Amino acid sequence: MTLPPDRVMKEAISSKDPSRDGQFFYGMVGTGIFCKPSCTSNQIDLEKLEFFRTIKDATQAGYQPCKACLLNPDWAGSISLIKIARYIEDHADEKLTLSSLSGMAGVSPSRLQRAFKKAFGVSPKSYQDAIRIQMFKYFLRKKSGSITEAIYDSGFGSISRVYGEESRSLGMQPKSYKAGGAGEVIFYACRDTTYGLVLMAATGKGVCFLQFGQQKQSLLTALSTEFPKAELICSPAQEAPELDNWIDAVNLHLSNGAPKPDLPLDMQGTAFQIKVWKFLLSIKEGDTLSYGEVANQIGRPTAFRSVATACAKNRIAVLIPCHRVLRGDGSLGGYRWGSERKQALLDMEKQRQRD
Ligand SMILES: [Zn+2]
Incomplete structure (x- = not known):
């Protein structure tokens, strides 16, 4: 999981910046304690810190939560606050509600909201969002790497x-x-x-x-x-x-004229639309098919109108090449982003086949 740059984290710790709470935790080497950025209770040696994205990471590295900042003394269930934060980390991609979380802690939603915010500097919802944003960036980064090499070569x-x-x-x-x-x-x-x-x-x-x-x-x-x-x-x-x-x-x-980049796609639509879109991915550059031919190929020969509709509903221009589907008479047919663009894309692809 990605962390803010070291310099940013050290600045946040020096200035005890509460706006960085929830974004990372730091462990103090030699003490076995970890804190949130805004913790005011320690004399800190900036050269003797370890940084963690999550509570889970910190505890797995052998650190205990700081009593002054993370084990909120006003909250009888402070240990379970840590547990709830870890639960959020482990289920960040799910829909979590304040009431289900507070049920786990055995307190009212508003009490959990206040106590969590006091301990971690952010609400349970913001904490979950922060984890999800980091996860998202991490995934993207893992996939993109050096974009030109990764996409075009391998x-x-x-x-x-x-x-x-x-x-x-x-x-x-x-x-x-x-x-x-x-x-x-x-x-x-x-x-x-x-x-x-x-x-x-x-x-x-x-x-x-x-x-x-x-x-x-x-x-x-x-x-x-x-x-x-x-x-x-x-x-x-x-x-x-x-x-x-x-x-x-x-x-x-x-x-x-670089090849069409093979980016990961999240196709969201009905089962039929997804079937059509997946088929479109298999049409080679320079080729075109009619709506009827596509309907045939996906085993729904009478559904050419629905195929045309699915093409029209394509939200991912170019990467799902709906521009490669034409009317039965060879005329251009519709295109969500204008027939001029459709023609230009087809011309470019034909040209490339000739080159
Ligand atoms: Zn602390």
Whole structure:
């Protein structure tokens, strides 16, 4: 799990900065005690510290929670506060409610909320969010590595290690999809490319949204319309370069003839839509099929209208190449991001086949 830079953590500890609480813990070598950044009870030798992302990491390294800051003296169940924090760490990717957590502690939700905040500096919800954001960045980073080498040379072999092949193109069940991304954290970045403005968004599983547009605001509106209940977090370049790398890879593909980057995808839709989208991934660059041919190939020969609809509902432009599906008469058919872009993509791909 990733930690803030050493310098940042040491500054936070020196200034006892409460805004860093929940982001990391530090152990004092030789004492066996670990604290939160804002702890005021110690004389600290900045050269004799060990840093931990989670309470679990700190306790596994043999440290005990500091009585002054983490074992909140106002809270009779302070040991169970530590247990609850560890429970949050272990279940950070699940939907946790204050009432279920307070049930575990045997106190009222409001009491837990206050005590937890006093001990850890953040509410249980913020603590969970902080862990999830770190997990997300960690996963992205593990997968992207050196983007050009990993993507273009090896077909991005590390993805399957991190995600497992099946979850790489994992689709949510229709039921959870209807929930509009409830309980999900989605990071997004908006950048200029050869094909205009692009907004890319990703969950911890992969890219869930890639769209072209004229204005950032309308792209953002489109994203929040697709995932009305998700928590959308703008990813500033300096904090999460991964999305930028991924957008760069797409842009290199569009502008410089680099292969289509094999990024992890989080396809969210109905079972039928996911079936169509997965099939689209198998259409080779330079090839095109009609909606009817796609319907045939997925074993639903009469469903060509539904295939067309599934293509129209594709949220992940270019990476799921719905532009390679045309009308039966060979005419262009629709494209969510404009028929000019569709034609340009097809021309580029044909050109590349000739080169
Ligand atoms: Zn302390």
